[in-house]
Amino acid sequence: MIKDLFVEFYGQTGLQVISIIANTAVYWLPLVLAYALLRAWTAYVRLDYFYNQDYLLLEIKLPRELTKSPQAMEIFFASLYYTGGESTFIDRGWDGKTRPWWSLELVSLEGQVHFYIWTRAFFKNMIQAQIYAQYPSVEIHEADDYTRGVYCNNKTMSMWGCYFRKDKKKPDAYPIKTYVDYGLDKTSVEEEEKVDPMSAVLEYLSSIGKGEQIWIQIIMRAHTEEKPIPDLVFGKKDWKASASKEIDKIMKRDKKPKKDEKETINFGEFLLTKGERAKVEAMERNLGKLPFDCGIRGMYIANNENFDAISIPGLIGSFRQYSSNDLNEIKFYDWTDFDYPWQDFRNMRKDYMKRKILAAYKARSFFYPPHKKKHFVLSSEELATIFHLPGKAVETPSLNRVVSRKAEAPANLPT
Template identity: 40%
Template structure:
C-alpha cells in the first residue's frame, strides 16, 4: 500500500509537470538559445579581434620608479567600455583586456605588452610619455614558435597565482619596498621583481620561462567589500556605549586598516597571473616550479595579502595521473597562448581577482638596473653597442689629442 502511494505520487507529479510544459519548456529553451547566441556572437567578435605584440627595449638604466608604470595602467583602465545593449548582445562586444608579459629564452629576458591593435597608438604615446628613452617594436607572438613547432622533445609546466585573502587586502608593493623614492640610498631600496628576473637570467639554452599578467578594468564591487572590512575592523556595528573602545585599535590593526583604505582608493583590474616553464626533456629542472613560487613570495605580507599557486600542471594526484596531467598541460598551454582568462568562448576561463594599479606596477615594471640581472637582453643590445661605439670614439679622440700634444712638445709618453 505504501509502495503504491509513492508510485502514485511520482506519477501524479510527472503528469502535472508534462501538462504544464507549455509554461516552463519555452522558458528553458529560450534561456539555452540565448546562451548559445551569446556564445556564437562573442566567439565571432573574438575571432575578428586584431592584436599587437609590443616588445619594450630600454637602455641600461632609466631613473624612473614603478610609479611611471602605474600612470600607464591608469590610462589602460579607461579602456573599459563594452558598448551599449546592441553592441553587447547583437555584436558580441566585450570589455578589452591586456597582457603584461616577461619571457626568458635561455637567459635572454624580454618585456612585452599584448594589446588590441586598435589602441596601439594610444599605448605607445603613453609609454613614450613616461619612458622617453625606450624603444617599442611590434614583433611576432613568441608563443607561436612553440605552438607551431615540434613539441615532442619539450616538457611543459604552468601554474597560476591567486590572492590568499580577499581582494581588498593589498600585497606588498613598491612603496613598501621604498622604490617610490628615487633619492633614497640604494641600500634602502629593494626591487621585488629582481628575484624572478634573476631566475630568468640564469636559464640555460633550451630553457624558457614565460610570465603573464592578464588584466581588465574591473566592474566588481571590491571597493565596497573593502569598506565593509574597514567597518568590521572598526566594529561600528556595536552598541553606541562601546563605540569608543572599539576605535582603540592595536598598531598592527591600524596598519592593516590603513593599507586596505589605500588599496581600494586606487583603480582596480580583474587579474590573472600565470607562469610557464618549458625546456627540452633532458634539461627540464623539476625544482623550477618551487623556485618560481619562491620568487612570487616576494610580494607577500603576512598580515595583509600574498600569492598562492593553483592549477599547477605538475601536481595532479590520485587516479589517471598521467592522462590528467597531459590534459591540464594542453589546457594551460592553450590558455597562455590565447591570453585567456575572462571569457567563456575561448578554451579556458576562470574566476579572477582584483589588483589595483599600484600592485600591478609592483609585479610588472621596467627597467631593473643592469647590474641586478644576469640576463643578456634586459638591456637593449642596440643601446649597448651605441654606448661602446661612443666610448671608442671618445678614447680614440683623447689618444690623438695626447699624441698630437706630445709630438708638438718633442716628447712621447
C-alpha cells in the same frame, strides 16, 4: 511498471514533484530554451568579434640607465583603465563586443629576459605614447609571437604550468605587499640602496639555460562595479563593498541605528592595535587606486634533454616576495601535475591539462569561454609592483637593455 519502480526508489513525494514539473513545463521550458539560445548566440557573436580583431605583441627594451620608480608604471596602467566597448545591450548581445583586456608578459628565452605587452592593434599608438610619456628612453617595437613555435609534444618537449591568484580565504580588498611598502616611492633613497622585489623574479628568469623557457603572463582589464548580490545567495560582494565591510569589521563599527534608536559613540577606532591600524590604512590606500580584473599564468617549457625540475619551485615562488602575513599573498593553483599515479591513468589528464593551459596562454584568454577562469582584483599599485621596468638597482646581466641612450637634439642647431 516504470511508475511503480520510480515510487519504490523515490517514494510518492518524488512522483508528485515530477508530476508538477511535467505539468508546468509549458511555462518554464520556453524560458529555459530562450536563455540557452541567448547564451549560445552571445558566445557565437563574441567569438566572431574576437577572431575579427587584429592583435600584436609589443616588446619593451630597457635603457642602461633607468631611475623611474614603479609609480611611473602605475600611471601608465591608469591609461589602460578602459571600460568602453560594452556599454549597451546591442554592443554586448548583438555585436559581441567586450571591454578590452591586455596581457603583461615576463618571458625568459634561454635566460634572456623580455618584457612584452600584448594588445589589440587598435590601441598600439596609445600604448606606445603612454609608455614613452613615462619612460622616454625605452625602445618599443612590434615583436614576433614567441609562443607560435611551441606545441604540446611529449616526445620532444616537457612543460609544467600553473595559475596564480590572491589567497581565496581573504577578500581581494586585502592588498599584497607593494612597492610603497618597499619604499620605492621615495625619491630621496639612492638607487643603489633600493630593494626592488622584482629583482628576485628577474634573477630566476635569467638562471635558466639552453633549450629552456619560462613564461609569466598577467591578463588584465578594467574592473567594473558588479551588480549587488545578497551574500546569503552567492556569498559574493563587489570589491569596494567587500573592502568597506572588512574595514568596518576591523574598526568594530556598529551598524547604523534604526530611526527609533539613539546613535551611540563608537570607540572602535581608538581601540585598534598597531597591526589592525596598518591593515585599515593599507586597504583604504588600495581603495583609492584603480581596480583591475586579473588572471596570472606561469609556464616552464624545455626540451626533454634540457628539462630541469628544480626550475618548477622557482616558478611557484615567483610572487612570494609580495606576501604579507597580515594582508594578502599570491598563491599558485591548478598546476599540471598530480601527487599520486592512480590519480591520472597513463597521464591522460595531465596531457589534457598541458594542452589546455598552453592554448589559453597562446590565446591570451582568461575572462571568456573557452578559456574562462575565475579572476581576482588587483589595484594599479599592486599591478605596478609585480610588473614594472626595473631601474639600475636591478643588475641582472641578462636583461635585454638598450646600449645607447636617447636624447633630444639641441634647440639651437642650424637648419
